Every structure is written in C-alpha cells, then in structure tokens.
Amino acid sequence: GAVVSQHPSWVICKSGTSVKIECRSLDxxxxxxxxxxxxxxxxxxxxxxxxxxxxATYEQGVEKDKFLINHASLTLSTLTVTSAHPExxxxxxxxxxxxxxxxxxxxxxxxxxxxxxx
Amino acid sequence: AQxxxxxxxxxxxxxxxxxxxxxxxxxxxxxxxxxxxxxxNQGLQLLLKYLSGSTLVKGINGFExxxxxxxxxxxxxxxxxxxSDTAEYFCAVSGGGNEKLTFGTGxxxxxxx
Numbered sequence: 001g002a003v004v005s006q007h008p009s010w011v012i013c014k015s016g017t018s019v020k021i022e023c024r025s026l027d028x029x030x031x032x033x034x035x036x037x038x039x040x041x042x043x044x045x046x047x048x049x050x051x052x053x054x055x056a057t058y059e060q061g062v063e064k065d066k067f068l069i070n071h072a073s074l075t076l077s078t079l080t081v082t083s084a085h086p087e088x089x090x091x092x093x094x095x096x097x098x099x100x101x102x103x104x105x106x107x108x109x110x111x112x113x114x115x116x117x118x
Numbered sequence: 119a120q121x122x123x124x125x126x127x128x129x130x131x132x133x134x135x136x137x138x139x140x141x142x143x144x145x146x147x148x149x150x151x152x153x154x155x156x157x158x159n160q161g162l163q164l165l166l167k168y169l170s171g172s173t174l175v176k177g178i179n180g181f182e183x184x185x186x187x188x189x190x191x192x193x194x195x196x197x198x199x200x201x202s203d204t205a206e207y208f209c210a211v212s213g214g215g216n217e218k219l220t221f222g223t224g225x226x227x228x229x230x231x
Contacts, residue, residue, distance in 0.1 A: 004161075006161070009159075034218060034219075041224075041226075042223065042224070043208065043221045043222060043223045043224050044162075044208070044221045046218050046219075049218065093161050093162070095161075095162075106150075106152065106164065106167055106212075107219055108164075109154075109161035109162040109163070110161050111160055111161045112159070112160060112161045114159065
C-alpha cells in the first residue's frame with residue numbers, strides 16, 4: 001500500500017520559536033495532503049488541506065498565519081508552527097489519498113509528529 | 119454534512135474474549151465507512167473499509183465489521199482478542215473522492231490478561 005512518512009516524530013522547542021514538520025509520500029504522488037491535530041485522548045481534528053502548487057485550505061478556527069502549509073512538490077508537504085506556544089503542543093498527523101483510491105476516500109497516514117513547546 | 123458517534127470511549131476486555139466496538143453515523147449522502155487503529159505514539163492504520171457490496175467486511179488482524187444501512191451503524195468485531203489489540207480505534211466516514219474524512223472520538227480498547 002501507499003506509504004506516508006513524517007519527520008520529525010518528536011520535537012521539543014522553546015516558546016516563541018518555529019517548528020517545521022515534513023510529510024512525504026514515499027511511493028506515490030499526492031496532489032492533496034491533509035493535516036490533522038490530535039489532542040490527548042481525543043479524535044483527529046482536520047486543520048487544513050494542502051494542495052500541490054496552490055494555497056492550502058484551512059478549516060474554520062485554524063490560524064493560517066500560525067500554521068503555515070507549503071506543498072511545493074507532489075511528494076512533500078510541510079507544516080510550520082510559527083511562534084509556537086505551549087498550547088500548540090499536540091500530535092500532528094498528515095495523510096494523503098493514494099492515487100488508486102481517490103474515489104474511495106481512503107487515506108494513508110503518516111506516523112505522526114509529537115510537538116512539545118516548553 | 120456527516121457525523122460519527124462512537125458510543126464507548128473505553129472498552130476493557132479479557133484476553134481471548136470477543137469484542138464489539140460500536141459506531142453510528144449520519145449522512146445525507148451515500149458514504150464510505152472506515153475503521154482505523156492507532157497504536158501508542160503512532161499514526162493511523164486502516165483496519166477495514168466498506169465501500170459497497172457485501173455488508174460484512176473483513177479486515178486485518180482478525181477484525182470484521184457489519185454495515186447496517188437501516189440503523190446507520192458499522193460496528194467492529196473480533197471473536198477473540200489478543201494483548202496486541204490494545205489500541206485506540208477510530209470509526210470514520212467519507213463522501214468519497216478527495217472529501218475529507220470525518221472521525222469519531224475513538225474507543226480505547228484495553229485487553230486484560
């Protein structure tokens with residue numbers, strides 16, 4: 001099946017700094033990727049849809065200036081948490097629809113990136 | 119709009135006992151249904167999916183689910199659980215295509231030795 005990989009899997013940063021998380025589709029091309037945020041013991045909340053070569057589409061309530069998304073190639077999307085604060089600490093997960101499954105809505109998920117802001 | 123309700127937030131089960139994790143959904147259109155599993159500190163893995171056809175769907179790791187259109191449910195079952203099944207299980211629904219998945223709040227399955 002399609003493989004999606006995230007890096008880093010763990011990151012700790014100081015308040016006020018920016019952190020970049022990468023999401024790669026390893027064996028397929030992804031024109032669309034989805035970024036989710038998961039709080040402890042809660043479900044995944046969709047933050048934004050990343051579109052290759054165009055601007056990301058953000059869900060209501062998500063600050064686009066704080067969570068910068070770049071989808072510069074068909075295999076890479078990045079999420080940058082700018083001026084991170086402790087309340088941004090969370091588990092961030094990316095996903096992409098496999099090229100043969102776009103009609104089904106099935107997604108392939110990365111391993112997730114745990115961000116801790118001190 | 120779609121919504122997903124997982125009726126149990128936590129389910130403790132003795133090892134080798136059967137388990138059922140419940141999921142109800144609502145949607146104004148035809149949907150595709152998914153069960154994902156999340157092991158600690160990992161991303162989600164697809165357990166099974168219902169797209170069309172037979173309402174009994176078999177997935178990986180011995181799990182299966184039965185889609186009930188009249189009750190708008192897709193409960194996940196396993197006849198005999200193992201310690202390694204301890205994880206968070208998410209039910210999700212999609213309208214298909216590149217439409218986003220709507221997730222339930224998850225059910226934490228704990229296997230008791």
